[in-house]
Amino acid sequence: MNNRLRNSDKITMDVIAQNLQVSKTTVSRAISGKGRVGRETRDRVLKYIASLGYKPNSMARALAGSKTYNIGVVIPDTDERGGAPFFKDCLIGVTAASAKRDYETVLAVISDGNYNNLERLVNGRRVDGLVLTRGDKNGKIVSYLREQAMPFVLIGRNSDDDVYQIDSDQKDGCCELTARMLRESPKGVALLSGPKDMDVERLRYEGYAQAFTLAGLKVDESLVFWDSEKKLDEALDKILESGVNCVACSDDIICLKVMEALKQRGVSVPGRLQVVSFFDSENLESNDVPVTSLHVDTKVLSQKAGDLLIDVLDGKNPDLCNYAKCSVLYRSSFRNNAG
Amino acid sequence: MNNRLRNSDKITMDVIAQNLQVSKTTVSRAISGKGRVGRETRDRVLKYIASLGYKPNSMARALAGSKTYNIGVVIPDTDERGGAPFFKDCLIGVTAASAKRDYETVLAVISDGNYNNLERLVNGRRVDGLVLTRGDKNGKIVSYLREQAMPFVLIGRNSDDDVYQIDSDQKDGCCELTARMLRESPKGVALLSGPKDMDVERLRYEGYAQAFTLAGLKVDESLVFWDSEKKLDEALDKILESGVNCVACSDDIICLKVMEALKQRGVSVPGRLQVVSFFDSENLESNDVPVTSLHVDTKVLSQKAGDLLIDVLDGKNPDLCNYAKCSVLYRSSFRNNAG
DNA sequence: TTGTAGGCGTTATCAT
DNA sequence: ATGATAACGCCTACAA
Numbered sequence: 276m277n278n279r280l281r282n283s284d285k286i287t288m289d290v291i292a293q294n295l296q297v298s299k300t301t302v303s304r305a306i307s308g309k310g311r312v313g314r315e316t317r318d319r320v321l322k323y324i325a326s327l328g329y330k331p332n333s334m335a336r337a338l339a340g341s342k343t344y345n346i347g348v349v350i351p352d353t354d355e356r357g358g359a360p361f362f363k364d365c366l367i368g369v370t371a372a373s374a375k376r377d378y379e380t381v382l383a384v385i386s387d388g389n390y391n392n393l394e395r396l397v398n399g400r401r402v403d404g405l406v407l408t409r410g411d412k413n414g415k416i417v418s419y420l421r422e423q424a425m426p427f428v429l430i431g432r433n434s435d436d437d438v439y440q441i442d443s444d445q446k447d448g449c450c451e452l453t454a455r456m457l458r459e460s461p462k463g464v465a466l467l468s469g470p471k472d473m474d475v476e477r478l479r480y481e482g483y484a485q486a487f488t489l490a491g492l493k494v495d496e497s498l499v500f501w502d503s504e505k506k507l508d509e510a511l512d513k514i515l516e517s518g519v520n521c522v523a524c525s526d527d528i529i530c531l532k533v534m535e536a537l538k539q540r541g542v543s544v545p546g547r548l549q550v551v552s553f554f555d556s557e558n559l560e561s562n563d564v565p566v567t568s569l570h571v572d573t574k575v576l577s578q579k580a581g582d583l584l585i586d587v588l589d590g591k592n593p594d595l596c597n598y599a600k601c602s603v604l605y606r607s608s609f610r611n612n613a614g
Numbered sequence: 615m616n617n618r619l620r621n622s623d624k625i626t627m628d629v630i631a632q633n634l635q636v637s638k639t640t641v642s643r644a645i646s647g648k649g650r651v652g653r654e655t656r657d658r659v660l661k662y663i664a665s666l667g668y669k670p671n672s673m674a675r676a677l678a679g680s681k682t683y684n685i686g687v688v689i690p691d692t693d694e695r696g697g698a699p700f701f702k703d704c705l706i707g708v709t710a711a712s713a714k715r716d717y718e719t720v721l722a723v724i725s726d727g728n729y730n731n732l733e734r735l736v737n738g739r740r741v742d743g744l745v746l747t748r749g750d751k752n753g754k755i756v757s758y759l760r761e762q763a764m765p766f767v768l769i770g771r772n773s774d775d776d777v778y779q780i781d782s783d784q785k786d787g788c789c790e791l792t793a794r795m796l797r798e799s800p801k802g803v804a805l806l807s808g809p810k811d812m813d814v815e816r817l818r819y820e821g822y823a824q825a826f827t828l829a830g831l832k833v834d835e836s837l838v839f840w841d842s843e844k845k846l847d848e849a850l851d852k853i854l855e856s857g858v859n860c861v862a863c864s865d866d867i868i869c870l871k872v873m874e875a876l877k878q879r880g881v882s883v884p885g886r887l888q889v890v891s892f893f894d895s896e897n898l899e900s901n902d903v904p905v906t907s908l909h910v911d912t913k914v915l916s917q918k919a920g921d922l923l924i925d926v927l928d929g930k931n932p933d934l935c936n937y938a939k940c941s942v943l944y945r946s947s948f949r950n951n952a953g
Numbered sequence: 954t955t956g957t958a959g960g961c962g963t964t965a966t967c968a969t
Numbered sequence: 970a971t972g973a974t975a976a977c978g979c980c981t982a983c984a985a
Contacts, residue, residue, distance in 0.1 A: 303981085648965095
């Protein structure tokens with residue numbers, strides 16, 4: 276009783292198969308590319324469905340293959356002021372990755388301890404995997420997803436955990452930028468760092484140091500100031516005395532203070548001293564004297580995260596840790612004179 | 615050959631039905647609430663699935679009911695500086711609405727003329743409807759969705775189109791805030807408006823005027839300045855001469871200029887003149903003298919949009935135009951002395 | 954290379 | 970009030 280040829284109705288594989296006088300298995304194979312089909316038959320099918328504008332019903336495909344072709348992105352409801360662009364870029368990036376591989380991106384919003392939204396997604400198996408951005412302070416989400424056997428990838432986290440993660444290659448970036456400065460300032464480059472016990476600060480220092488090594492030089496530790504926010508004036512005194520004309524700040528907060536202090540002192544930037552930051556922010560860009568800094572493209576970062584997740588879902592076995600290259604944004608506090 | 619009782623395996627309605635010695639139809643009815651089931655039976659089923667932590671497979675449900683229980687949100691890839699918080703709040707708001715009614719939120723990113731992402735969503739029928747935020751400059755999306763018979767709702771658009779939309783009730787808000795000022799400034803309230811040919815400007819004026827009417831007063835048109843950015847100094851001269859001590863600016867741009875000009879002239883705010891804006895922005899909040907203004911909560915707005923869309927999907931027939939109330943954020947440029 | 958038939962886990966339509 | 974059974978549209982052994 277289902278043997279009427281209905282062309283005008285909703286188009287399904289059945290309809291296509293009948294109109295083309297083949298079985299729907301053949302149609303399915305032609306579309307998915309899995310299973311052998313005669314070249315000629317496949318082309319015929321493909322051309323036909325293209326002319327029809329046919330798209331397989333994703334829900335049916337999901338049910339049959341027990342795969343949703345959805346990936347979730349977890350973002351926090353509220354965030355520190357200025358956090359919105361970061362999360363929006365994460366969403367854009369992940370969506371770019373999903374789109375390329377025929378996945379959709381669905382949202383999980385967590386509002387400070389309330390994971391209902393995420394749980395519905397996971398428990399209802401409405402996604403195949405997740406990308407975590409931030410907001411999992413205590414690792415609760417990570418352990419939850421583990422026990423639920425739900426694949427996930429972390430963005431911008433540099434933890435030693437045994438999880439898939441993707442971060443910017445800060446060490447490499449710091450090395451590159453420092454190397455660039457060393458060419459400009461043969462007498463050396465000073466470093467105004469944060470607390471020594473922070474992973475990220477040590478990582479940046481390593482990159483900084485590596486540039487010296489690669490250039491056949493040695494770091495002058497008397498020009499490396501840890502926890503420099505505390506005794507900034509003192510540090511600046513030493514730097515100005517030392518004769519170097521380049522200084523790197525490990526993040527934007529420190530850097531803004533440095534720029535302010537130098538302004539107070541009437542030290543011209545970049546004339547007397549060139550300044551860069553190992554971490555970018557809008558404030559650095561719109562500063563009085565715009566500051567050259569190491570930049571992380573969140574969209575690229577999160578697109579890689581999405582790609583990584585889908586690789587995992589596709590059964591490939593990628594590395595746990597992955598890195599996205601940083602780039603240097605040259606602004607007037609340190610110009611790329613090399614061109 | 616499917617008659618084995620497997621409890622340990624994946625739990626489905628079949629398993630539940632067998633374990634409970636009822637048919638899966640009954641289980642389905644108990645869960646959905648549709649179709650009559652004995653109170654006792656239903657409770658038994660409900661309690662059992664709760665103890666199991668069972669959640670129906672959403673893909674199967676989607677296929678059977680040809681409803682995805684997904685709603686899409688369209689956001690632009692790039693946006694004017696400062697746009698990110700708006701779009702993020704839209705996503706949060708819509709997700710809040712979906713969550714409450716057991717929908718998921720999926721993303722459609724459009725990057726300046728590239729609608730691939732949206733088309734995949736629509737063409738693959740991976741969503742039941744869409745919420746449009748902005749970026750549909752020329753109405754292309756609207757007409758596309760119409761011809762695809764895909765339900766949608768517009769956020770923050772005040773168009774006369776025959777489409778579902780939700781906007782902030784600016785007229786009402788302007789009226790309320792003006793009324794509040796009139797109580798403070800019996801001699802009247804001046805208005806520094808934008809171009810007269812803009813819908814939104816006229817709307818704000820209407821609210822402003824309505825406050826006068828309700829108070830049994832008449833608008834002094836010599837204190838209403840259209841396109842006031844052009845001849846601000848002149849306008850301020852007249853206002854200061856007039857003796858009124860309250861002025862409303864129709865948006866944040868104008869308002870910031872006014873605040874700056876008044877500062878230059880040494881006019882104390884709110885001492886000599888009280889100032890409000892009919893449109894809020896972060897700059898108003900962090901201004902030298904923070905400015906009282908009409909505020910639209912994007913999250914609330916978009917949550918209403920989500921709700922509206924789901925109402926439509928549920929076959930209810932809501933009004934085309936819906937409004938979210940504005941609220942007044944009292945800051946020091948005009949204090950809520952009554953409160 | 955191609956086709957047949959059964960299954961994915963629900964919902965909906967009939968009966969009973 | 971409850972149950973059997975057929976969709977829903979696609980995927981995939983298994984067969985031919």
